[in-house]
Amino acid sequence: MSRLCSVLDNNGINSYNLVHLGSFISDFKFDHQYPLMDIRHKTSLFLSILYSIPILLYNILLFFYLIIRFDVKCVLSTGPGLCIMPSVLFKFFCKSTVVFFESSCMFYSKSVTGHIMSYVANYIIVQNEELLQVYDNSLFLGRL
Template identity: 35%
Template sequence: MITEKNETTISLQKQYDVSYLVQQERKNIFFPIIFFINIVLSFWYVLKVRPKYIISTGAGAVIPFCIFGKILGSKLIFIESFAKVQTPTITGRVLYRFADKFYVQWEELLSVYEKAEFKGRLY
């Protein structure tokens, strides 16, 4: 499992094999540096793990990981955020082009993502 390191995800390492990306916020003055670190970490993790499938619900930190995975042959399944009802996330807009399967949790977003599927809400 690859995820951002934060208070919510720290406890996952007790149950799962977890590798962490640095949590990034676009408004943080150090965002460019943190994003670069995440690009390097993502490249390393993809080479190390060689995932057959990548399933993501986003946050921008995963964009490089997903793209590197696609380049190396991973299938990408993206689930757009439950919090976005009518407008897409930045991560969704970027990864829509790369995703093998793209799911939205609100029917309203089908007008934004023509190839997306709505199967109901996941959480």
């Protein structure tokens, strides 16, 4: 994400409010950063289920707060499954453009997130040329 932000910063996006959802990134100066909680627990299925309801509620409340505070035109997603819910909500409630960046570790197949985001995203950016055959209407921009 830091490399993507540095590329965007060099292309004159200073007139926009940059809001980051997810883990804190110190390499780039965002206008606002909000933590987005992960629903899954790393070691326990039971705890994943137990934590999912309050975390899902927090993420939905954060989404509505962002809708009220900002006029969201575009969502850039580089992420794992955590990016699916905000991308879907912003696309259908705000009519935002959703851009999904597929991981550079995928070469010959879609990731689980990629399967879902291929239905949600307006644009899919791949980092390996082999994925151009896997995703319809994808763009190859090289490594980010």
